[in-house]
Amino acid sequence: MATAKVRIAARLRPRLAGEPTDDAVRIVHGEASCSNVSTSNPNTSGANTSAGSASGSGTFISVANPRDASQVFRFPFTSCYDAGSTQAELFEADVRPLVDVARGGVTVTIFAYGVTSSGKTHTMQGTRADPGVIPRVVEALFAAETDETTEVTVSYIEIYKDDVFDLLVVRENAPKLPVRENDVGAVFVAGLSSAPVRSVEEFDKVYSTATARRSVGATLLNRASSRSHAVLTLSLRVTSGTHVREGKINLVDLAGSENNKLTGNDPSRMAESAAINKSLSVLGQVVHALNTGAPRIPYRNAKLTRILQDALGGSSVGLLICNLAPGAKFRQDTLNTLNFAVRTKNIENKPVVNEREIRVPPPAPAPALVPLPKIDLAAKLAGPTTRAVGRPSLVPRPAARSSTFGLGAAPFANRLSVVGVGALKEKEKEKDEMLPGLSEAEIDARISRAVEAEVARRLAEREREMAMEAGSSRGKSKSPKKEAKTLPPGLSPLLKRHKDLDDQLQARLQELERKFERGNKEAALADVLSPVSKKKTGRAYVALARAHSDKGDLQVALDLYRRAEAYVPDNVKLKERIIEIEWAVKNGKAFKASPKRAKKKERKGKKVAEVLPDMDVDGRVEADGGAGEGEGEGEAHDSDDQMEVDEVETSLTGRAVFAFGAELTNTGSKRSFSVADGDAGMETPAKRPKRGAGKQRVVVIESDEEDEFEPAAAPRKSRRRIGGLA
Numbered sequence: 001m002a003t004a005k006v007r008i009a010a011r012l013r014p015r016l017a018g019e020p021t022d023d024a025v026r027i028v029h030g031e032a033s034c035s036n037v038s039t040s041n042p043n044t045s046g047a048n049t050s051a052g053s054a055s056g057s058g059t060f061i062s063v064a065n066p067r068d069a070s071q072v073f074r075f076p077f078t079s080c081y082d083a084g085s086t087q088a089e090l091f092e093a094d095v096r097p098l099v100d101v102a103r104g105g106v107t108v109t110i111f112a113y114g115v116t117s118s119g120k121t122h123t124m125q126g127t128r129a130d131p132g133v134i135p136r137v138v139e140a141l142f143a144a145e146t147d148e149t150t151e152v153t154v155s156y157i158e159i160y161k162d163d164v165f166d167l168l169v170v171r172e173n174a175p176k177l178p179v180r181e182n183d184v185g186a187v188f189v190a191g192l193s194s195a196p197v198r199s200v201e202e203f204d205k206v207y208s209t210a211t212a213r214r215s216v217g218a219t220l221l222n223r224a225s226s227r228s229h230a231v232l233t234l235s236l237r238v239t240s241g242t243h244v245r246e247g248k249i250n251l252v253d254l255a256g257s258e259n260n261k262l263t264g265n266d267p268s269r270m271a272e273s274a275a276i277n278k279s280l281s282v283l284g285q286v287v288h289a290l291n292t293g294a295p296r297i298p299y300r301n302a303k304l305t306r307i308l309q310d311a312l313g314g315s316s317v318g319l320l321i322c323n324l325a326p327g328a329k330f331r332q333d334t335l336n337t338l339n340f341a342v343r344t345k346n347i348e349n350k351p352v353v354n355e356r357e358i359r360v361p362p363p364a365p366a367p368a369l370v371p372l373p374k375i376d377l378a379a380k381l382a383g384p385t386t387r388a389v390g391r392p393s394l395v396p397r398p399a400a401r402s403s404t405f406g407l408g409a410a411p412f413a414n415r416l417s418v419v420g421v422g423a424l425k426e427k428e429k430e431k432d433e434m435l436p437g438l439s440e441a442e443i444d445a446r447i448s449r450a451v452e453a454e455v456a457r458r459l460a461e462r463e464r465e466m467a468m469e470a471g472s473s474r475g476k477s478k479s480p481k482k483e484a485k486t487l488p489p490g491l492s493p494l495l496k497r498h499k500d501l502d503d504q505l506q507a508r509l510q511e512l513e514r515k516f517e518r519g520n521k522e523a524a525l526a527d528v529l530s531p532v533s534k535k536k537t538g539r540a541y542v543a544l545a546r547a548h549s550d551k552g553d554l555q556v557a558l559d560l561y562r563r564a565e566a567y568v569p570d571n572v573k574l575k576e577r578i579i580e581i582e583w584a585v586k587n588g589k590a591f592k593a594s595p596k597r598a599k600k601k602e603r604k605g606k607k608v609a610e611v612l613p614d615m616d617v618d619g620r621v622e623a624d625g626g627a628g629e630g631e632g633e634g635e636a637h638d639s640d641d642q643m644e645v646d647e648v649e650t651s652l653t654g655r656a657v658f659a660f661g662a663e664l665t666n667t668g669s670k671r672s673f674s675v676a677d678g679d680a681g682m683e684t685p686a687k688r689p690k691r692g693a694g695k696q697r698v699v700v701i702e703s704d705e706e707d708e709f710e711p712a713a714a715p716r717k718s719r720r721r722i723g724g725l726a
């Protein structure tokens with residue numbers, strides 16, 4: 001399958017009671033021409049003649065610049081839904097086609113993104129009276145009239161404060177689940193349960209029970225605000241004749257980015273908010289890294305991005321629904337959301353079709369001279385002779401959580417299956433050597449005896465080993481006998497072996513978790529510091545790292561730079577430095593940092609340095625738009641307003657330019673843009689014209705292939721929030 005870009009649909013929610021009416025954010029149906037919309041266009045919403053929604057090259061979202069009323073930003077997307085749009089319209093135009101894609105054996109990920117209270121849950125879940133994407137997808141799956149049989153299995157997780165919980169089990173019994181990667185690199189949630197559903201009603205039951213477990217809380221902006229990201233996965237197994245296709249639909253309701261000044265969050269909500277904002281920030285970094293072709297994509301920096309890895313630059317087909325809240329109050333958030341959408345739009349996935357043939361075993365040829373053996377069907381069904389048919393699934397299948405042996409069960413099962421495979425091979429051998437005339441039951445009985453003998457032999461061997469180990473450690477251990485006595489009386493050797501394997505596995509897992517915790521300690525500390533403290537700490541580490549790097553002590557420098565990264569995770573320049581030093585260390589090369597520039601305060605006076613505390617990776621103060629190395633993206637993320645840093649970046653020429661996606665992508669044609677009324681908008685703040693001076697400028701933030709670029713201008717932006725360490 002060819003590459004597929006992530007599709008974007010933007011939806012503006014209606015004004016809620018009490019919200020002021022203003023035109024800060026609008027969907028403009030220009031020359032919207034549904035007639036010229038082709039359904040083959042990857043970002044086309046299809047024929048949609050409703051006044052409530054629109055698609056086509058003339059439709060755009062218009063947002064007045066929050067800092068300069070004379071500017072209007074335009075975001076031309078081909079799927080734009082205004083406040084009057086219905087759930088059915090969005091579903092029919094943008095979602096239903098993807099249901100068919102999933103039925104074809106592809107993984108589809110649909111995620112709702114937007115500021116808190118922008119309508120994500122309404123869009124994904126909806127209400128009984130006005131169902132959203134999720135119930136409609138399920139209905140479409142079961143309503144499909146086809147000769148194929150579709151089996152649907154549901155799993156449902158929430159990511160709450162960067163921990164993954166299974167929503168299909170009651171919270172008291174739901175431990176945090178680890179996210180793991182299988183040997184082909186597919187990410188999965190280990191120990192996640194799933195439930196087969198055979199009808200809309202069955203799904204409804206499972207879904208509504210699980211949804212009630214989701215973490216929801218009231219904020220000033222939303223009485224029922226989602227405090228977690230929720231990922232509902234519908235796994236499809238479509239059988240058509242001798243072919244099976246395995247597709248998946250991930251339906252993601254992200255928690256909304258939050259501005260704590262508006263949400264009025266209390267301390268516990270603030271902690272949730274920090275986790276939400278951090279994971280969304282990592283999502284932004286992933287998108288940015290993909291767009292800039294970065295060598296390392298920071299999927300691992302948050303569980304959310306690890307889980308969505310396949311949807312972002314992976315093998316799935318993606319649809320991003322951007323939910324927008326109307327009005328000037330949310331204008332900055334709206335710009336951030338649209339900025340994110342523009343960048344996401346350029347991500348290319350390489351969808352993979354999971355299809356295989358069911359191999360039906362050929363009928364055994366009848367022996368010419370030998371009488372046909374009598375087949376004991378019961379023994380055949382009960383015995384260990386069942387053989388796997390066809391290739392293994394391409395979809396990772398974590399161990400079922402229902403096992404009484406918990407995490408230890410999987411490896412034990414594997415060991416047993418090793419015995420089983422051996423037995424099967426023996427069976428084949430035996431079968432070949434078998435005198436004709438033996439019945440299937442007799443063959444199976446022999447096999448069973450062989451398997452039992454093998455199991456008994458291995459257990460005895462293991463027992464002997466354990467006895468020897470116990471003997472050799474008797475002198476060291478205080479009371480080995482006592483330890484042995486702690487085993488439940490009458491525990492069979494088989495169960496003992498289970499326990500050993502369980503213990504070994506648990507110890508290994510704990511060791512891994514400890515390593516992971518150690519690795520994340522800095523990040524955890526960084527989470528609780530204020531933005532200013534984070535920056536200061538990051539700066540201190542950078543200065544120290546620089547000193548070591550100058551001394552040629554690169555390994556220590558690298559370690560310190562990495563620690564700095566935990567405090568300023570978005571600093572592009574710092575990341576680059578880390579990569580450079582990693583390379584130097586790996587290849588045994590010397591590393592020479594660029595010479596330090598004069599500090600800002602030395603150049604412009606101390607006062608300026610104090611009010612512009614941004615610095616580069618080596619601890620230098622960054623000039624305000626001055627020539628230099630300030631290509632790093634905004635780094636001054638804080639939990640209140642972290643996405644603001646995406647708005648402006650300093651170009652290599654020292655001019656402020658948009659970071660609204662298009663110019664950051666690796667599609668050369670979108671890198672540059674001009675300014676409507678001269679170059680004024682591109683200048684540094686000192687050179688900017690006064691607000692409102694002259695005619696209104698229109699800035700087109702991104703363009704679809706069919707859209708023409710219009711003049712652009714830079715938004716006014718407090719540069720103090722931006723510069724950063726790089």
Ligand SMILES: Nc1ncnc2c1ncn2[C@@H]1O[C@H](COP(=O)(O)OP(=O)(O)OP(=O)(O)O)[C@@H](O)[C@H]1O
Nearest residue numbers: 013014116117118119120121122222225226255256
């Ligand atoms: N298209 C719509 N039509 C009618 N009401 C809507 C629409 N979109 C959102 N709403 C209403 O707006 C409010 C906020 O919506 P919702 O809870 O879906 O936001 P959210 O983005 O999921 O918020 P959070 O991130 O805080 O969970 C709700 O009362 C919801 O019913």
